[in-house]
Amino acid sequence: MSQQQFENFTASTLYCEKCRTAMPVRERLLLVLPDKEIFDYLCTGCGSSVGRREITAGEKLMAQAMARRRSGRSATLHQLTP
Numbered sequence: 739m740s741q742q743q744f745e746n747f748t749a750s751t752l753y754c755e756k757c758r759t760a761m762p763v764r765e766r767l768l769l770v771l772p773d774k775e776i777f778d779y780l781c782t783g784c785g786s787s788v789g790r791r792e793i794t795a796g797e798k799l800m801a802q803a804m805a806r807r808r809s810g811r812s813a814t815l816h817q818l819t820p
């Protein structure tokens with residue numbers, strides 16, 4: 739089991755000032771804090787940092803829950819008991 743399998747293959751693009759165009763980026767875990775994680779986005783063309791994103795613990799849990807339910811967007815309905 740290699741840890742590389744955990745790598746994200748999300749094909750997101752961000753504008754790179756060096757390349758002067760939107761480039762596919764590589765997500766890189768930059769910093770882990772008790773309540774959040776900070777990701778760095780690196781341009782796959784020139785390798786420069788083109789963005790940064792903070793994911794709070796709550797957002798991470800939501801993302802994991804979303805990843806588990808792959809079958810579309812199913813809204814949770816709250817039933818009102820009469």
Ligand SMILES: [Zn+2]
Nearest residue numbers: 754757781784
């Ligand atoms: Zn670039």
